Amino acid sequence: MTLDYAGATAKYEPTLGLEVHVELNTKSKMFCSCATEFGAEPNTQTCPVCLGLPGALPVVNAKAIESSILIGLALNCSIAPYSRFARKNYFYPDMPKNFQTSQYDEPICVDGYLDVEIETDEGPQTFRVDIERVHMEEDTGKSLHVGGSTGRIHGAEYSLLDYNRAGIPLVEIVTRIVPGTGKYAPQVARAYVTELRDILRSLGVSDVKMEQGSLRCDANVSLAPIGSGKLGTRSETKNVNSLRSVERAVSGEIERQANRLEAGERIIQETRHFLEESGQTRPGRSKEQAEDYRYFPEPDLVPVTPDAKWIEELRTRIPEKPSVRRKRLQIEWNCPDKEMASLINAELLDVVEETIKLGAEPTRARTWWLGEISRLANEKEVAPTSLITAKDVAEIIALIVGGELTDKLARQVVEGVIAGEGSASVVIEKRGLKVVSDDSALMAAIDAAIAAQPDTADRVRGGNIPAAGALIGAVMKATGGAADAAKVRELLLKHLGQG
Amino acid sequence: MTNIHATAAQMADSLAKKEFSAVELTQAHLDRIAEVDGKVNAFLHVDSQGALSQAKSVDEKRAAGEKLSPLAGIPLALKDILAQEGVPTTAGSKILQGWRPPYDATVVAKLKAAGVVILGKTNMDEFAMGSSTENSAYGTTQNPWDLTRTPGGSSGGSAAAVAAFEAPLAIGTDTGGSIRQPAALTGIVGVKPTYGGVSRYGVVAYSSSLDQVGPFGRTVLDSALLHEAIAGHDERDSTSINAPVPQVVTAAKKLDVKGMKIGVIKELSGAGFQAGVSERINEALDLLVEAGAQIVEVSCPNFEYALAAYYLIAPSEASSNLARFDSMRYGLRVGDDGSKGAEEVMSITREAGFGKEVKRRIILGTYALSSGYYDAYYGSAQKVRTLVKQDFEKAFEKVDVLVSPVTPTTAFKIGEKSNDPVAMYLSDIATIPVNMAGIGGMSLPVGLAKEDGLPVGLQIMAPVMQDDRFYRVGGTLEAALLSKWGKPILSNAPELGGK
Numbered sequence: 001m002t003l004d005y006a007g008a009t010a011k012y013e014p015t016l017g018l019e020v021h022v023e024l025n026t027k028s029k030m031f032c033s034c035a036t037e038f039g040a041e042p043n044t045q046t047c048p049v050c051l052g053l054p055g056a057l058p059v060v061n062a063k064a065i066e067s068s069i070l071i072g073l074a075l076n077c078s079i080a081p082y083s084r085f086a087r088k089n090y091f092y093p094d095m096p097k098n099f100q101t102s103q104y105d106e107p108i109c110v111d112g113y114l115d116v117e118i119e120t121d122e123g124p125q126t127f128r129v130d131i132e133r134v135h136m137e138e139d140t141g142k143s144l145h146v147g148g149s150t151g152r153i154h155g156a157e158y159s160l161l162d163y164n165r166a167g168i169p170l171v172e173i174v175t176r177i178v179p180g181t182g183k184y185a186p187q188v189a190r191a192y193v194t195e196l197r198d199i200l201r202s203l204g205v206s207d208v209k210m211e212q213g214s215l216r217c218d219a220n221v222s223l224a225p226i227g228s229g230k231l232g233t234r235s236e237t238k239n240v241n242s243l244r245s246v247e248r249a250v251s252g253e254i255e256r257q258a259n260r261l262e263a264g265e266r267i268i269q270e271t272r273h274f275l276e277e278s279g280q281t282r283p284g285r286s287k288e289q290a291e292d293y294r295y296f297p298e299p300d301l302v303p304v305t306p307d308a309k310w311i312e313e314l315r316t317r318i319p320e321k322p323s324v325r326r327k328r329l330q331i332e333w334n335c336p337d338k339e340m341a342s343l344i345n346a347e348l349l350d351v352v353e354e355t356i357k358l359g360a361e362p363t364r365a366r367t368w369w370l371g372e373i374s375r376l377a378n379e380k381e382v383a384p385t386s387l388i389t390a391k392d393v394a395e396i397i398a399l400i401v402g403g404e405l406t407d408k409l410a411r412q413v414v415e416g417v418i419a420g421e422g423s424a425s426v427v428i429e430k431r432g433l434k435v436v437s438d439d440s441a442l443m444a445a446i447d448a449a450i451a452a453q454p455d456t457a458d459r460v461r462g463g464n465i466p467a468a469g470a471l472i473g474a475v476m477k478a479t480g481g482a483a484d485a486a487k488v489r490e491l492l493l494k495h496l497g498q499g
Numbered sequence: 500m501t502n503i504h505a506t507a508a509q510m511a512d513s514l515a516k517k518e519f520s521a522v523e524l525t526q527a528h529l530d531r532i533a534e535v536d537g538k539v540n541a542f543l544h545v546d547s548q549g550a551l552s553q554a555k556s557v558d559e560k561r562a563a564g565e566k567l568s569p570l571a572g573i574p575l576a577l578k579d580i581l582a583q584e585g586v587p588t589t590a591g592s593k594i595l596q597g598w599r600p601p602y603d604a605t606v607v608a609k610l611k612a613a614g615v616v617i618l619g620k621t622n623m624d625e626f627a628m629g630s631s632t633e634n635s636a637y638g639t640t641q642n643p644w645d646l647t648r649t650p651g652g653s654s655g656g657s658a659a660a661v662a663a664f665e666a667p668l669a670i671g672t673d674t675g676g677s678i679r680q681p682a683a684l685t686g687i688v689g690v691k692p693t694y695g696g697v698s699r700y701g702v703v704a705y706s707s708s709l710d711q712v713g714p715f716g717r718t719v720l721d722s723a724l725l726h727e728a729i730a731g732h733d734e735r736d737s738t739s740i741n742a743p744v745p746q747v748v749t750a751a752k753k754l755d756v757k758g759m760k761i762g763v764i765k766e767l768s769g770a771g772f773q774a775g776v777s778e779r780i781n782e783a784l785d786l787l788v789e790a791g792a793q794i795v796e797v798s799c800p801n802f803e804y805a806l807a808a809y810y811l812i813a814p815s816e817a818s819s820n821l822a823r824f825d826s827m828r829y830g831l832r833v834g835d836d837g838s839k840g841a842e843e844v845m846s847i848t849r850e851a852g853f854g855k856e857v858k859r860r861i862i863l864g865t866y867a868l869s870s871g872y873y874d875a876y877y878g879s880a881q882k883v884r885t886l887v888k889q890d891f892e893k894a895f896e897k898v899d900v901l902v903s904p905v906t907p908t909t910a911f912k913i914g915e916k917s918n919d920p921v922a923m924y925l926s927d928i929a930t931i932p933v934n935m936a937g938i939g940g941m942s943l944p945v946g947l948a949k950e951d952g953l954p955v956g957l958q959i960m961a962p963v964m965q966d967d968r969f970y971r972v973g974g975t976l977e978a979a980l981l982s983k984w985g986k987p988i989l990s991n992a993p994e995l996g997g998k
Contacts, residue, residue, distance in 0.1 A: 294873075
């Protein structure tokens with residue numbers, strides 16, 4: 001009998017551990033001045049240093065140190081007054097020097113924590129995730145294995161190497177084990193990565209795009225029978241490329257491990273790869289026999305010894321915590337929980353805040369972004385923020401409030417902006433989308449409607465006010481929606497002696 | 500008329516007075532190389548075209564009245580371990596056969612900017628691992644004093660080129676004595692500057708924490724002129740010292756040691772040193788006393804362990820530094836017949852491309868860094884390094900400079916030690932502590948040993964960034980020796996040409 005998730009967590013206690021790799025958004029690489037732009041032609045952003053040519057030497061990017069310290073401070077870490085780089089030695093074609101320059105036993109930030117809040121059956125609950133370390137390292141190049149069935153190096157006909165990524169600054173954030181999450185382990189994992197991502201974004205140190213690999217998460221999961229007080233053997237799941245995948249990968253691993261244990265099998269310490277389609281993981285490299293990386297201090301670099309005054313200066317630059325900000329905004333906007341959650345999920349918080357800052361009324365700003373704009377974005381399978389700017393939305397809302405646009409007209413303006421016809425004001429101008437408030441133009445349409453439906457007009461004259469609806473509808477239709485319905489009603493009723 | 504037997508300073512003077520042109524001077528040296536290098540085998544690559552074109556450009560600038568640096572137009576031999584754009588650079592290894600660097604080492608760039616004429620690349624022990632040039636993949640260099648003997652190494656080609664009047668100046672590198680030992684064995688001046696005094700950028704790395712670039716010359720002043728031309732802080736080398744360059748040219752001209760305290764290292768004298776070597780060293784010390792210096796005996800008890808520690812640290816770093824030679828991006832590729840994977844081709848190439856001594860040190864270093872052995876080997880060696888440093892610090896509290904013989908013996912026969920690595924390693928016993936402590940040292944020829952008529956070198960050592968001190972002592976002693984014998988020591992060497 002196989003255990004489902006509920007069954008698995010009823011019997012076993014999961015323990016989490018998360019390693020997050022963040023590509024910093026510095027202009028140049030970790031140890032040379034090459035550009036770091038994503039998506040450039042292969043091997044165009046390289047130099048003797050990041051290609052590991054004989055004789056080339058690394059120099060640490062000061063901006064990367066600054067970003068690492070900012071991350072450490074935001075995660076409540078101590079900043080080491082003395083830290084060093086080491087060499088991690090192993091052979092792989094995408095690593096130009098055949099060693100990775102990485103911090104090892106002397107990382108730049110240690111001993112921090114991050115509190116994350118999740119919804120539980122008993123309401124919101126906060127979990128503290130302890131951070132063991134934040135350290136700097138360089139990224140490797142990218143291999144593309146051509147031919148063969150697996151897309152992996154074994155069985156490939158040949159491989160292509162792109163060293164543009166080699167030497168991009170990476171920061172690795174490693175948690176201590178996170179016990180006591182019980183069945184909420186997947187949600188805690190997701191909430192942690194989400195909160196971390198939001199913090200990194202608020203610090204401005206990374207693009208944090210999981211789909212582009214600028215934020216990568218490895219999830220360690222182990223299980224032990226509830227109440228045993230033991231720690232099980234862990235697996236490490238890689239290739240987790242979205243927040244949703246973090247949650248799915250952890251729950252999938254919990255189920256898989258529980259069922260292995262149920263079947264009397266042991267858990268193998270290994271790397272596993274998350275499969276996006278199935279939500280399952282497949283085995284990768286075994287870690288039972290630990291690889292010997294022969295770490296030793298990088299002799300080409302001097303120790304990193306940040307000035308205490310500089311660290312304090314950086315501390316003043318740490319922005320408001322995203323979780324704190326979310327609570328503040330919810331109160332300021334008087335936003336219901338559910339809608340707030342939708343905004344957060346859709347990653348619309350920043351743009352809504354900006355729209356409101358530009359003068360838009362909070363409820364309307366939320367409604368437009370979550371409603372019409374999100375709907376169009378879904379159709380096109382893009383992010384809402386890629387369609388239209390906060391400025392355009394704020395302008396449209398201002399016109400609605402001022403009575404110059406109806407909701408229907410406003411939707412057409414939005415469409416025009418998205419179609420690339422220009423900013424909101426340009427679209428309004430080009431398409432002639434202002435509300436028709438000229439009484440004589442409306443009167444002509446009203447006369448036409450009365451002429452077309454004389455019986456209905458008589459009924460209104462006779463006091464049947466609701467019958468006016470049909471006439472108003474006809475006027476609206478005739479004006480292509482460009483009329484203010486309230487105004488039409490007022491004029492019509494007056495004209496028929498009921499005003 | 501050009502005179503290849505003149506000093507670099509004299510040549511520079513003649514060039515300034517337009518007694519001959521840089522092209523003529525360069526051609527005279529190219530002719531000398533063509534005449535004698537078949538016997539000496541100092542050069543791996545002679546860049547006649549590049550040299551003549553650089554000389555021509557200097558001549559043109561001089562004709563145009565441009566201000567030139569002191570060494571403009573002076574020919575120089577470059578150790579084949581420094582990257583020179585477009586010129587073959589092999590580090591004496593087959594694995595780099597055919598590699599033409601796309602960039603200049605900082606030292607090469609400085610030489611070019613100073614108008615120095617680079618004649619070509621000189622032979623060396625493969626990756627600077629050796630003390631005789633017998634480990635070169637391209638044949639052994641012969642000692643101009645006796646062609647059956649080695650010139651020492653690893654910078655044996657550079658030293659032999661200067662001693663054989665193929666070049667007035669040369670660049671070498673010194674990791675454990677690789678400049679000072681060949682200078683001693685060929686009767687010329689060689690200097691290992693303070694670690695960090697000269698940029699290592701573009702120097703194919705053997706042992707990053709020990710490697711240092713330095714000058715060879717036939718006189719103390721010539722060496723000082725070259726030293727000043729290549730020294731100084733380099734942003735591309737994190738370990739380069741950001742401080743003013745010691746005033747070595749001024750020091751070399753001072754010719755005064757009155758009141759200076761000179762320490763004789765007890766552990767590097769007497770037993771274990773060839774009698775004729777000790778005799779010449781003692782005579783030199785007498786001359787220094789006559790010149791007003793005071794001789795003090797000092798003890799450096801931890802030097803005993805320096806050699807053993809060196810053969811853990813240097814191979815450890817080398818095992819990692821040499822990992823990049825994997826045939827993927829440059830240099831030799833063997834076994835790539837389309838049927839083998841990258842790892843296999845790497846392995847076959849490294850097997851075919853590295854020589855015996857290089858493999859020995861890679862294996863030694865890999866072992867010393869392995870988990871479980873790291874503390875006992877690499878860790879202990881680092882402790883010894885600290886102790887050696889402290890020995891020097893204590894000694895320099897009492898004296899201004901320290902002295903010892905450079906080598907236990909005069910030049911040994913080709914083949915004499917090539918099958919006994921430990922005997923070979925012992926020839927660096929007096930030079931290694933200097934590298935371990937990161938200080939600077941000079942090898943100064945002080946006469947010929949009675950037993951064999953071969954040159955003897957005195958090592959003069961000074962604290963970090965006090966390189967001017969050994970130039971001061973060396974210059975004074977050189978003048979005293981010249982007045983004692985009436986002619987330079989090198990004039991006793993056999994004339995190789997024309998016979």
